[in-house]
Amino acid sequence: MLKEKIRNIGIATKLNMAIVAAVLLLMLGMSVAVNSAVRSALSEQGEAFVSTLKEQQKGQEELLRQGLVLKGNSFAEMLARIGQDLILSYDYAFLEKIVQSVVNDPDIPFAVLYDKDGNAVTTTSVRPEGFPAQNIVSKEIQAGGQKVGSVVIGLNFAAVEKNIEKTLAHGNAVIAAAQQRQKDVLLRIAMSIAGFAVVVVVLIGGIVYFTVHAMVRPLREAVVKVQQVAKGDLEVEITSSSGDEIGQMLAAMRGMLKNLQATAEMAKKIAAGDLDVSVTLLSDRDSFGISLAAMVEKIKSIILDVRMAADQVASGSHQLSSSSQEVSQGASQQAAVIEEISSAMEELTSTVAQSADSARQTTIIATKAAIDAEEGGKTMLKTVEAMRHIAEKIEVIEEIARQTNMLALNAAIEAARAGEHGKGFAVVASEVRKLAERSKVSAQDIREVAISSVDIASRAGALVEEMVPQIKKTADLVQEIDAASTEQAKGIAENAKAIEQFDQVVQSNSSVAEQMAATSEELNAQAGHLLDIMTFFRLGAANDEQRGDTSVGRLPGKGARKRLPPGKGDPSAGRQTDGVHLALQEETERDFQRY
Incomplete structure (x- = not known):
């Protein structure tokens, strides 16, 4: 509804x-x-x-x-x-x-x-x-x-x-x-x-409304005239005043109406049995006029041509059946070869996919290594700064040791001045001096180790900075390998798909070849049946003699088929086909329906 x-x-x-x-x-x-x-x-x-x-x-x-x-x-x-x-x-x-x-x-x-x-x-x-x-x-x-x-x-x-x-x-x-x-x-x-x-909808709506209104009005008038012509009224008048496409269409319809009127007059003469008519061609491309003129000349010889064509169809269908069987065998062999190729392509696709996955994992590892190396370089710079700070603290300790040594020396001098009473104090001052010397030596050792550590850490940081671009470059190369492997996998997958489609085509060709063989046999039988039907027509003495000269015998093994009325088991019954339409008299039509 x-x-x-x-x-x-x-x-x-x-x-x-x-x-x-x-x-x-x-x-x-x-x-x-x-x-x-x-x-x-x-x-x-x-x-x-x-x-x-x-x-x-x-x-x-x-x-x-x-x-x-x-x-x-x-x-x-x-x-x-x-x-x-x-x-x-x-x-x-x-x-x-x-x-x-x-x-x-x-x-x-x-x-x-x-x-x-x-x-x-x-x-x-x-x-x-x-x-x-x-x-x-x-x-x-x-x-x-x-x-x-x-x-x-x-x-x-x-x-x-x-x-x-x-x-x-x-x-x-x-x-x-x-x-x-x-x-x-x-x-x-x-x-x-x-x-x-x-805004766009409003503007387009207005434009569309006025444009469509101007287009539809002459079309409605043309529809009324065409409906009259469709009902068989060829006396209508079609007028047009505009020069646009619609006006041109109305002018063309007016010319077509005149041609229909002339063709109707000619059809009346042919229906009355007057085949001696003169057809005036409208142009070199007037296929209807050319066909109408040729129909009058061809209508008598068409039966002989159909009979000859039926004989040729019967012979050709026999050859087509043999060729179709050979094509079917070749298609079966091709299908076996394509199946082997498809299996090999599946193995290759699996191998390339595994390579692409390995390249992808390598890309992830290389990228992480580059990030870790960069973070390591930053940490190394922090370490160098801390070691420099330690070295400064050690210099302070070294200065303290030096001052302690000076104090111990002064204490020893004062003990010497005190004589016997300062001996114990002198021993303590001597021990303090030794301790200060040992502290100074330890501080110098620590300072040397710290300076050496700073140099080593600086060189390590420089090496890490040099390594980071190389690692990044390696990651980029691995990414390119990953992309190439992915593209290769896609290409192989497409090839495998194409081979699979080709395999389907080969299988379809084999099936079609078998169907062609069966169809050719049926076509041979239909050609024999058509020859039986053509015996109904009588074309006069001269045409009967020509028919006897061009008649061809039945194919071996293909006997005459029983004539069947339309719709009673005949495969061609009710089938609409292209060809020549014969305008027979009413009595002839009744005789033809018996077959």
């Missing part, structure tokens, strides 16, 4: 509805496509931004924690070296000064030195109760291979955690602002598209 209503709608309404619907669908599709593309692009940018920001936050947090631990280890190592001799000489006052200088650092809440029995020898700072063990750095103090004490240093991660919280809060604020900007952009785009769509 709905389809019937749609078919009965006028062309103007259909054009208006179709164009407006097309415009609406186009605008809707463009809106959806643009919105989707913008939303996808903004989403990808936002995800990449958030991922990068979180990775940077994690890296900063790790660097801050590692830096604090490195600082604690450096102080512990320094106190262990200095306290080695001071604990043995019971110079705890000097140790207190050194510990005081260490705890002045805001990242070091306490530093305590213990003797070999575990007793604290410094009281400048004490370890708070319940202090987390994971925030403590300890170092044994050894002399001559034996433990003489230990150093315990606490690490204050509060400042680090505070910096981390600030970084996280700033990152979250940046992410929220970016997401809000994305929403604002999407809203503005949607509003712009909606406004543009409304």
Whole structure:
């Protein structure tokens, strides 16, 4: 019912509805496509931004924690070296000064030195109760291979955690602002598209209405005239005043009407049996006029041509049957070969796919190695800076040792002046001087080791910086290999698909060849049946003699088939075919229906 209503709608309404619907669908599709593309692009940018920001936050947090631990280890190592001799000489006052200088650092809440029995020898700072063990750095103090004490240093991660919280809060604020900007952009785009769509629909609707109205009015007039002609009224008059395509169509219809009137007069003469008519051709391409003129001359010889063609069809169908069988055998052999090729292509496709997967995994590993190498270079720079700071501290210790040596020398001089009363003091001054010398030597050794470590770390950082571009280049090359392997896998898959399609074509050809063989046999039988039908026609003495000269015998093994009326088992019954339509008399038609 709905389809019937749609078919009965006028062309103007259909054009208006179709164009407006097309415009609406186009605008809707463009809106959806643009919105989707913008939303996808903004989403990808936002995800990449958030991922990068979180990775940077994690890296900063790790660097801050590692830096604090490195600082604690450096102080512990320094106190262990200095306290080695001071604990043995019971110079705890000097140790207190050194510990005081260490705890002045805001990242070091306490530093305590213990003797070999575990007793604290410094009281400048004490370890708070319940202090987390994971925030403590300890170092044994050894002399001559034996433990003489230990150093315990606490690490204050509060400042680090505070910096981390600030970084996280700033990152979250940046992410929220970016997401809000994305929403604002999407809203503005949607509003712009909606406004543009409304304006376009209104403008196009007005243009379509006036254009269609101007087109449809002359078409409606032409429809009325054509309906009259379709009813057989060839006396109608068709007029046109415009020179556009519709006016040209009406003029062509007027000429066609005149030709139909002339053809109708000629058909009346042929229906009356007057075949001696003269057909005037309208042009060299007047196929209807040429066909009408040729029909009058060909109508008598057409029966003989059909008979001869039937004989040739019978002979050709026999040859076609033999050729079709040979084609079927060849197609079967081709199908077997194609199946082997298809199996080999499947194995090759599996191998190339495995290679592409290996290249893809290698790309991931190389990219991660480049990132790790770059992070290692940054960490190495931090290490170099920390070692330089340690070297500066050691210079201070060396200066303290030198001053201690000078004090010990002055004390020895004063003891010598005191005579017998200053001997004990002289011995102590001598020991202090030796201790100062040993401290100076140790400080120089530490300084040399620190300087050497700085040089080694600097060279290592330079090597890492040189390695990073090479690793990145390697990752790029592996990505190119991955892309090439993927393209190769696609090409092989396409070849395999083409071979599979070719296999299907070969199988189809084999089936078609078999069908052709069966059809050719049926065609042979139909040709014999057609020859039987042609014996009905009588063409006069001269034409009968010509018919006898051109007649061909039946094919061997193909006897005459029983004549059947239309629709009673004859395969050709009811089949609409192209050919010549014979306008027979009413009596002849009744005789022909018997067959």
